[in-house]
Amino acid sequence: MKELVEYIAKTIASYPDEVKVTEEIDQEDRVMLKLEVAPDDKGKVVGRHGRVAKSIRLLLQVAAVKQGVRVNLEIV
Numbered sequence: 263m264k265e266l267v268e269y270i271a272k273t274i275a276s277y278p279d280e281v282k283v284t285e286e287i288d289q290e291d292r293v294m295l296k297l298e299v300a301p302d303d304k305g306k307v308v309g310r311h312g313r314v315a316k317s318i319r320l321l322l323q324v325a326a327v328k329q330g331v332r333v334n335l336e337i338v
Contacts, residue, residue, distance in 0.1 A: 263285075263293060263295065263322060263325050263326065263329070263333060264283050264285045264295060266321065266322065266325055267283050267295055267297055267318065267322060267335065268281060268283045270318055270321070271283070271297055271299060271307055271318075274303070274306050274307055274314065275299055275300065275303040275306060275307065276300070276302060276303055276306070277299075277300040277302065277303055280298075280299060280300040280303070281297070281298070281299055281303075282297075282298040282299075283295060283296070283297050283298075284296045284298075290332075291331065291332070292331070292332045292333065292334060293326070293331055293332065293333045293334070294333075294334050294336070295322070295333065295334065295335045295336070296335075296336045296338055297335060297336065297337045297338065298338045299337075299338075304337070307337060308337060315335075315337055318335065319335050322335055
């Protein structure tokens with residue numbers, strides 16, 4: 263799932279070299295993904311009214327259901 267978020271973010275971002283995705287698993291076996299992008303790209307990744315971020319989260323949830331896990335995405 264980390265690779266999916268990284269691929270989408272790098273495709274959208276103007277500075278793909280600054281895209282960084284970290285993955286952690288919490289006590290409840292949830293996968294926590296943290297997406298870090300350049301300050302100039304933050305608006306592109308979030309989108310108008312959060313539409314792009316919602317779309318990324320939706321794709322991520324579909325992938326998570328296939329793997330049988332719960333996932334959360336934080337954009338920093």
